[in-house]
Amino acid sequence: MAISEETFFLENRFEGTLQSQIQQMVAEGILSGRFRPGEKMPSSRKLAKHLGVSRLTVTLAYNELISDDYLTSHGRSGYFISQSAPPPPEFSAGHSRDSVDWSRAIGRRFSGARLVEKPVDWEAFPYPFVYGQADPTLFDQQNWRLCALQALGRKDFSSLTADYAERDDPKLVEFIARHTLPRRGILARPEEILITIGAQNALWLAAQILLTQRRTAAYENPCYPGLREILTQARCHLAPIPVDDDGLPPDLLPDETDVVFTTPSHQCPTSTTMSLKRRQTLLERARERDFLVVEDDYEFEMSFLTKASPALKSLDEDGRVIYVGSFSKSLFPGLRLGYLVGSAPFIQEARALRSSVLRHIPGHTQRTTAYFLSHGHYDALVRRIRNALHERRELMDQEIRKHGLSIAGRASFGGSSFWMSTGPGIDVDDLTTRLKARGVLIEPGTPFFETADEGREYFRLAYSSIPLAKIPKGIAILAEEMGR
Amino acid sequence: MAISEETFFLENRFEGTLQSQIQQMVAEGILSGRFRPGEKMPSSRKLAKHLGVSRLTVTLAYNELISDDYLTSHGRSGYFISQSAPPPPEFSAGHSRDSVDWSRAIGRRFSGARLVEKPVDWEAFPYPFVYGQADPTLFDQQNWRLCALQALGRKDFSSLTADYAERDDPKLVEFIARHTLPRRGILARPEEILITIGAQNALWLAAQILLTQRRTAAYENPCYPGLREILTQARCHLAPIPVDDDGLPPDLLPDETDVVFTTPSHQCPTSTTMSLKRRQTLLERARERDFLVVEDDYEFEMSFLTKASPALKSLDEDGRVIYVGSFSKSLFPGLRLGYLVGSAPFIQEARALRSSVLRHIPGHTQRTTAYFLSHGHYDALVRRIRNALHERRELMDQEIRKHGLSIAGRASFGGSSFWMSTGPGIDVDDLTTRLKARGVLIEPGTPFFETADEGREYFRLAYSSIPLAKIPKGIAILAEEMGR
Numbered sequence: 001m002a003i004s005e006e007t008f009f010l011e012n013r014f015e016g017t018l019q020s021q022i023q024q025m026v027a028e029g030i031l032s033g034r035f036r037p038g039e040k041m042p043s044s045r046k047l048a049k050h051l052g053v054s055r056l057t058v059t060l061a062y063n064e065l066i067s068d069d070y071l072t073s074h075g076r077s078g079y080f081i082s083q084s085a086p087p088p089p090e091f092s093a094g095h096s097r098d099s100v101d102w103s104r105a106i107g108r109r110f111s112g113a114r115l116v117e118k119p120v121d122w123e124a125f126p127y128p129f130v131y132g133q134a135d136p137t138l139f140d141q142q143n144w145r146l147c148a149l150q151a152l153g154r155k156d157f158s159s160l161t162a163d164y165a166e167r168d169d170p171k172l173v174e175f176i177a178r179h180t181l182p183r184r185g186i187l188a189r190p191e192e193i194l195i196t197i198g199a200q201n202a203l204w205l206a207a208q209i210l211l212t213q214r215r216t217a218a219y220e221n222p223c224y225p226g227l228r229e230i231l232t233q234a235r236c237h238l239a240p241i242p243v244d245d246d247g248l249p250p251d252l253l254p255d256e257t258d259v260v261f262t263t264p265s266h267q268c269p270t271s272t273t274m275s276l277k278r279r280q281t282l283l284e285r286a287r288e289r290d291f292l293v294v295e296d297d298y299e300f301e302m303s304f305l306t307k308a309s310p311a312l313k314s315l316d317e318d319g320r321v322i323y324v325g326s327f328s329k330s331l332f333p334g335l336r337l338g339y340l341v342g343s344a345p346f347i348q349e350a351r352a353l354r355s356s357v358l359r360h361i362p363g364h365t366q367r368t369t370a371y372f373l374s375h376g377h378y379d380a381l382v383r384r385i386r387n388a389l390h391e392r393r394e395l396m397d398q399e400i401r402k403h404g405l406s407i408a409g410r411a412s413f414g415g416s417s418f419w420m421s422t423g424p425g426i427d428v429d430d431l432t433t434r435l436k437a438r439g440v441l442i443e444p445g446t447p448f449f450e451t452a453d454e455g456r457e458y459f460r461l462a463y464s465s466i467p468l469a470k471i472p473k474g475i476a477i478l479a480e481e482m483g484r
Numbered sequence: 485m486a487i488s489e490e491t492f493f494l495e496n497r498f499e500g501t502l503q504s505q506i507q508q509m510v511a512e513g514i515l516s517g518r519f520r521p522g523e524k525m526p527s528s529r530k531l532a533k534h535l536g537v538s539r540l541t542v543t544l545a546y547n548e549l550i551s552d553d554y555l556t557s558h559g560r561s562g563y564f565i566s567q568s569a570p571p572p573p574e575f576s577a578g579h580s581r582d583s584v585d586w587s588r589a590i591g592r593r594f595s596g597a598r599l600v601e602k603p604v605d606w607e608a609f610p611y612p613f614v615y616g617q618a619d620p621t622l623f624d625q626q627n628w629r630l631c632a633l634q635a636l637g638r639k640d641f642s643s644l645t646a647d648y649a650e651r652d653d654p655k656l657v658e659f660i661a662r663h664t665l666p667r668r669g670i671l672a673r674p675e676e677i678l679i680t681i682g683a684q685n686a687l688w689l690a691a692q693i694l695l696t697q698r699r700t701a702a703y704e705n706p707c708y709p710g711l712r713e714i715l716t717q718a719r720c721h722l723a724p725i726p727v728d729d730d731g732l733p734p735d736l737l738p739d740e741t742d743v744v745f746t747t748p749s750h751q752c753p754t755s756t757t758m759s760l761k762r763r764q765t766l767l768e769r770a771r772e773r774d775f776l777v778v779e780d781d782y783e784f785e786m787s788f789l790t791k792a793s794p795a796l797k798s799l800d801e802d803g804r805v806i807y808v809g810s811f812s813k814s815l816f817p818g819l820r821l822g823y824l825v826g827s828a829p830f831i832q833e834a835r836a837l838r839s840s841v842l843r844h845i846p847g848h849t850q851r852t853t854a855y856f857l858s859h860g861h862y863d864a865l866v867r868r869i870r871n872a873l874h875e876r877r878e879l880m881d882q883e884i885r886k887h888g889l890s891i892a893g894r895a896s897f898g899g900s901s902f903w904m905s906t907g908p909g910i911d912v913d914d915l916t917t918r919l920k921a922r923g924v925l926i927e928p929g930t931p932f933f934e935t936a937d938e939g940r941e942y943f944r945l946a947y948s949s950i951p952l953a954k955i956p957k958g959i960a961i962l963a964e965e966m967g968r
Contacts, residue, residue, distance in 0.1 A: 011794075258591075359710075
C-alpha cells in the first residue's frame with residue numbers, strides 16, 4: 001500500500017536544512033517500523049505540496065535517502081522503501097517514552113480475573129472440546145449474508161446509521177416481544193425490553209443498577225466466571241451459594257440477600273435444570289424477603305432431550321424477575337447481541353446507563369438479526385444445531401460410558417457440554433496440560449468456583465465445536481490420560 | 485407469519501378440561517396482543533404433539549374458538565386469527581403485575597441527564613441544522629456493502645464469530661496503527677490501542693480507570709454533554725474550566741487536578757482549535773503537577789479550511805496523553821466504532837474492564853471497517869464529505885453574514901457546525917420552539933453548559949445533514965425569528 005503524504009509532519013525536533021529535516025523524518029518512519037520494505041513513498045510533488053516546500057528539496061532528500069539505502073527508485077513508478085533498509089529496533093525501545101507511574105495513576109484495577117482460558121488457535125487442535133464457539137459447518141452463513149445485505153440496502157440506510165440510544169431497532173424488539181419471549185412463557189411490552197452487547201452486558205447493567213456497596217448479591221457456586229467478575233467489580237457483599245443436583249437451593253439464601261443471580265434453565269457449568277418446586281420456593285422467598293432475581297436463560301433453545309421448561313420469569317407475578325436472553329450461543333458469540341427484560345422503571349435506568357457507557361448497539365447488527373429471525377432462518381438454524389448436538393451428545397454419552405468416565409452434572413435437557421469428574425487422585429490442571437499436548441482441549445473446573453482451591457476435580461467437556469467423527473478418538477485419549 | 489406451537493404452554497392458571505385450557509390459552513394470546521388478526525395458528529396436529537394432548541382435543545378447542553370468532557378456518561390451509569377477533573386492551577393494563585418498589589430497588593440512578601435532544605423524526609423537517617448524523621447522499625453505501633460482504637465471506641468466517649476479548653481484529657488495529665494515527669503524528673504499538681463502541685465508550689472506560697471518588701477531573705465548560713454525564717457518574721470531584729477563544733486555558737486548572745478531558749483539535753461545541761502554545765503549556769503543567777490528559781480528537785478529518793494540526797498526543801513525550809479517536813463522525817454514528825490509544829498498562833486495564841462490561845466489539849463491524857479503510861474507500865469518502873461540507877459552509881457563512889447573524893465560535897479549521905449567539909433579549913429555548921414550528925431544527929446551547937442557567941444565549945447550527953439548496957431559506961427563517 002502507498003504511504004500517504006498526510007502521515008508526514010515537519011516537527012520541531014528535526015534539525016538543520018529543510019532537506020535534512022525531510023531525510024530525518026523518512027528515516028525515522030522506517031526505523032520506528034511505521035514504513036515497511038516495499039511500500040511506496042508519496043511522489044515528490046505530493047509531499048512537497050503537503051509540506052509546503054519546493055519539489056526540488058524533496059527530490060534532493062529522496063536522492064540522499066536512496067544513497068543511504070533507505071529508499072529505492074523504480075524509474076517512473078516512483079520511490080519505495082528499500083528491501084534492505086535498516087530494520088526497526090525491537091519495539092521495547094519505545095517504552096522509554098513513558099514516564100507515568102501507572103501503578104499510581106490507575107485509580108481502579110480490573111485486570112487479573114480468573115476466567116476460562118482457551119488457546120487463541122483452538123481450531124488448530126484436533127480434539128477441541130471447547131465451549132461456546134460457533135461451528136462453521138452448522139451456521140447458515142448464506143442466509144445470514146443475505147439478511148446482512150438486506151439490512152445494508154438503500155431502504156434500510158437509516159437503520160444502519162440511526163442513533164438508537166433512546167429506542168432500539170423496533171423490528172428486533174417487536175420480534176423478541178412477539179415470538180422469542182412467548183416461547184419462554186414471557187409477555188413483555190417494548191418498554192420492558194433493552195437490547196445489549198450480549199448477555200455479559202445485560203448482566204453487567206443489571207448489577208450496576210441493582211447493587212451498591214451496602215447490598216448483597218447471592219449467586220451460584222460454581223457459576224459463569226464472567227458473572228463473578230461483574231459482581232466483584234460492583235463492590236457489593238458477595239454470597240456464593242453452593243448448588244446441588246437440583247440447582248440453587250433457595251433455603252441457603254442469606255436473609256440480607258438483595259439480588260439473586262441464577263441460571264434455572266441450565267445451571268452454568270453443572271447443566272442442572274432447577275425443579276419447578278424450587279422455582280416456586282425461590283419466588284415465594286423473593287416476595288417474602290423483598291429481593292429481586294436476575295435470571296440468565298442462556299442456551300434454552302438447546303433442549304433436545306426434554307422440552308424446554310418455561311422461564312422462571314414466566315412464573316413471576318409481581319415483576320421481581322429480570323430476564324437475560326442472548327442470541328450469541330445459537331447464532332455466534334462474535335455477534336454480541338443479547339437483551340434484558342424487566343419492569344419499565346428498571347429498563348429506563350438500564351437504558352440511561354447503557355447510553356453513558358456506549359450510547360447504543362450498532363444498528364446493522366440489530367437489523368440483520370431482526371431479518372434473520374423474522375424470515376424464519378433462526379428457527380431452522382436452531383433445529384439444525386439441535387439435531388447435530390443431539391447426535392454428538394449420544395455418541396459422547398456412549399463413549400464416556402464405554403470408557404467408564406464419570407459425569408458429574410445431569411444435563412437432562414440436552415445442551416452442549418458435559419460436566420465431568422476427574423475422579424480421585426487426578427489434578428485437573430495437570431490433566432488439561434497433558435491432554436493439550438496430545439491435541440485434546442478440555443476446560444478445567446477451577447475458574448467456575450469461588451476460590452482457586454475448589455473445582456480441581458471437575459472439568460467441562462463441550463461438544464459444540466468438535467465434529468462427530470473426532471469424538472471417539474478424543475474421548476479415548478481422555479480416558480487414557482485419566483488412566484481408564 | 486405463522487405462530488409457532490412452541491409459544492404455547494399449558495400453565496397452572498388455566499382451569500377446567502384440557503380443551504377449555506387450550507381455548508383460554510389462545511384467547512389470552514389474542515387479548516394480550518401477542519397474536520394478531522390474520523396470523524396463522526399451528527396445525528391441530530402440531531399443537532397436540534407439542535402439548536402432549538390428543539389431536540381431537542385441539543380440534544374441538546379450535547372449533548369453539550371459531551364459533552366465538554377468535555379464529556377462522558380457511559379450509560385446508562388451516563386456522564387463522566380472525567380479522568374480527570376481540571382487540572387487545574390498551575397495554576397499560578399490564579402494569580398491575582408489578583409490585584416491586586422500584587424507587588427503593590434501584591440502587592443507582594442513571595437517568596435524567598441533560599443531553600442534546602433531537603426529534604426522532606428529524607429527517608422529516610425541511611431545515612434540519614442538526615449535528616452528527618450521516619448524510620445518505622454523501623455516504624458510500626455501495627462500497628460499504630461490498631466490504632461488509634467481503635467480511636461475511638467464507639474466508640472471514642472466524643472474524644465474524646471469533647471471540648475478540650483478548651485482542652481486537654488485528655487487521656483493524658494494524659490499519660489504525662500504521663495509517664490513521666500517523667496522520668495525527670502519533671506512533672503506537674498494537675498493545676497501546678483498544679477498539680471501543682464509539683468515542684463515548686472510550687471516554688467512559690478512561691474515566692472509570694483513572695478516576696475515583698477522591699480524584700479531580702477537569703474538563704471544558706461548555707463541553708460534550710455525554711462527557712459531563714460520564715464524569716458525574718464516576719462520582720469524582722468535578723472542575724469545569726471555562727473555555728475562551730483559544731480553547732481550554734491551562735492556567736485555570738486547579739492544583740488538585742488528576743485528569744484533564746479536552747478537545748484541542750476542535751473544541752466541542754465552540755469549534756475553537758487550541759493554539760500550539762497552549763498545548764505546550766498544558767503538557768508542561770501535566771508533567772510538573774503529574775496529571776494525565778484525555779484528548780478527544782473527534783472530527784479531525786473535517787479540517788478543510790486549514791490543514792489539520794497534529795494531535796496533542798503527538799507532542800506527548802512521557803505517555804501522559806490518552807487519545808480518543810472515532811470513525812463515527814466520518815462514517816456514521818450508528819457504526820459505534822472508536823478507539824483508545826495510551827500506554828500499555830492503561831490499555832490492559834481498559835481491556836479488562838471492557839471485557840467485563842461487554843466482552844468485546846462485534847467482529848463483523850471491525851472487519852468491515854478494516855476493509856473499508858484498507859481499500860482506500862475511507863479516504864475517498866472523507867474527501868467527498870470534506871468537499872461537500874466546505875461548499876455548505878461557504879454558503880452558510882455568506883447567508884449568516886447577509887442576515888447579520890453573529891457567530892460566537894471561530895471554527896477556523898472547518899468542521900460541520902457554527903457556534904452561534906442569539907443576541908440580546910432572545911431566549912434560546914423559545915427560539916428553538918418557534919423555529920421547530922416552522923420546520924427549522926437548531927440545537928440550544930444549554931445542555932453543553934455546566935448549569936441549566938448557562939448557555940441560553942448560544943446555539944449550534946450544523947450543516948452536516950442539510951442539503952445545500954435548503955440552506956438559504958433555512959437561514960432566512962432563522963433570521964426572521966431572530967428579528968433580523
